[in-house]
Amino acid sequence: MYLRAILALFTIGFVNADVFFEDKFQNDNWQDEWVYSKHPGKELGKFVHSAGSFFNDAEADKGIQTSQDARFYAISRKFDGFSNEGKPLVVQFSVKHEQNIDCGGGYVKLFDCSLDQTDMHGDSPYEIMFGPDICGPGTKKVHVILSYKGKNHLINKDIRCKDDVFTHFYTLIVKPDNTYEVLIDNEKVESGNLEDDWDFLAPKKIKDPHAKKPEDWDDKATIPDPDDKKPEDWDKPQHIPDPDATKPEDWDDEMDGEWEPPMVDNPEYKGEWQPKQLDNPNYKGTWEHPEIDNPEHSPDDKLYLRKEICTLGFDLWQVKSGTIFDNVLITDDIELASKTAEGVKATQAGEKKMKELQDEVQRKKDEEESKQNKDKDDEDDDDEDEDNMESKNESEDNGHDEL
Template sequence: MASNVAALCFFALIASASATVFFEEKFGAGWEEKWTPSTWKQSEGTAGEFTWTAGKWYNDEEADKGIQTGPDARFYAISAEMEPFSNEGKDLVVQFTAKHEQKLDCGGGYIKIMPGGSDMAAFSGDTPYNIMFGPDICGVSTKRVHVIFNYKGENLLTKKTITCETDELSHLYTLIVKPDNTYKVLIDNVEKASGDLEADWDFLKPAQIKDPEASKPEDWDERPKIDDPEDVKPEGFDDIPEKIEDPEAEKPEDWDDEDDGEWEAPMIDNPDYKGEWSPKQIDNPDYKGMWEAPLIDNPEYVADDKLYLYEDNKYVGFELWQVKSGSIFDNVLVTDDIEYAAKVGEETWGAMKDGEKAMFDKAEEEKKAEEAAEREKAEEERKKLEEEGEGEDEEPVEEEEDEYEDTKDEL
């Protein structure tokens, strides 16, 4: 028994030793030395800047510092270099926290993993990337988590809709890509989506297609219902008029045939009229359903058991457009160790969330109290103005009464 426990510990140590952290950034002091702001959009005056802050609510002001976008309506781009790696045969985990304390109305909040070969000093929306992952919010319609993979030069967006968080607090976003071509997306360490890469992205041509040479057989019957051949039109059916004279109508007593013409009763709908006759419908015994061409193997389909694979991963960065700035990004992690990523998530986001929420709730209460006080003050001022206005209206009346008394005395 002891030998088995020792063996398990040995293999656990081997697994732990083989796990690699490719990049980790908690944005402590000196973070600027690792990150390169892009010159993209600077000449146009539309480049934003990242500032180092914990924001307006936090658990620990120093420990919870990240990089925040500002000012509004700007493009943002910043990147850091990793030790180049390939994820062949390994899990790949990309994780970070995002806090939209400005209540983001339109803008991105995603991270990118990029290959080498690009000038990261000019990092832009055109810079090639391997993976783009994170929340994107714009208006009412777009509130989703982007998971985009580059495959043979084409950026492919997931076919699933993964809803992102839209409040003003920090949330942990985790993407796991496994060497068996499966994936998971977690938010706050809770699984929100998972599945097969080939099924949920258009990496490959479809494995099967409709046979282009197939045609519908001439005797294929697509009619679910048919006329009942035994249903016969009743005799005299077509003789029933649509309108008849109102049997309850009476000729008015003052009706003069010579002056008014011959009186005729008004016409009304005939309750016995049934419209045009048609035989009743019955189930078609020969119905075969709607015809579809049979599926055949797609000659253009080429299987790929390495859809997950990116041989060259060298940079990590944020490249965003935000109408309303103020998003804070923190706790960036790129690793092949799923357990370590979960541990880091709990030690960072997990440790801050309760204190941050308490500070946010307190700020909201103070804000509501201040707004209520302002409304009360405004109401008091309104009432005061109304009272003053009523007093001003009474004075001319008194003057008019005095003038009337003077006139009466003179008379």
């Protein structure tokens, strides 16, 4: 009986786990299911189906790659709409900036079913924006932006993204208890509470608008000693004429004006005098403004809730193209997402091995080209020396003829 109950619970958990969307871009006809935006006024770039120039598996590592520099990219795919009410929401995908990206986005956006895919653009309302964004040395972050009551809210924490040229998995988990986790390559890099880490709600407490610091409140920890007097010999100038300076012998008062020695720091200068400080007997400490409950604060135990999600899009800008997106997964199964991302270490190892071989081949090629160029320069120098010698000999022969 006990075993049967355990099996029943296992079966229920298995059945209730859903994969709402998944695309590993293994099909050469991937474009049949994705829609390019035609929003006017933007130079829109195209994606190509590729595993890149270095990879672990030529077929399994194929994704969609940005292919044109200095372009906006806007492409999306629709799927059956769903709500994450009462269950986790997991958004996961892989990013490979093999072009050593200098400035560009690597994130995804999740939309509700109202999105016009052919007109998707930067101002199109979305439910979630998640993923890496890099622009110069100052911006290397993971965006986690959630919509709440029609307004986009950025996470209050700074999450650093990966900035190398290899594949990395990015995972966002939003749970029905209003907590979240961000993982990179299956390792947690940030977590917390939605209410604490986003400004969705008005603060619980505010400063009492009717409270004021009492007029007799003394918040000075020390006071000047009233009995301390400045010494009579205290005041000395900060700079004095250099006593060792002498008037130059070639100084002409009529031409150069009256000579004055240069000024130097006065070793007897003591600075501005200040009386000694004593503990203030009337000190009451720092006055703290009392707080009261904020009447505008309205608790919400469903900050996590996305009532409808049915479109995923890549809507981004890149200065230098070459980013590969792959392994897109939206599910409520945290374990499935974790298992899917487990292979990233093997993928990275294969990529690094191939790239190291490519770099070594390129290094030898560069060395050979450099050697050939040097040999050519030496030959040119030898030819030039021979030409100069011939010219010199001809000149000498002509001189003898004239004689």
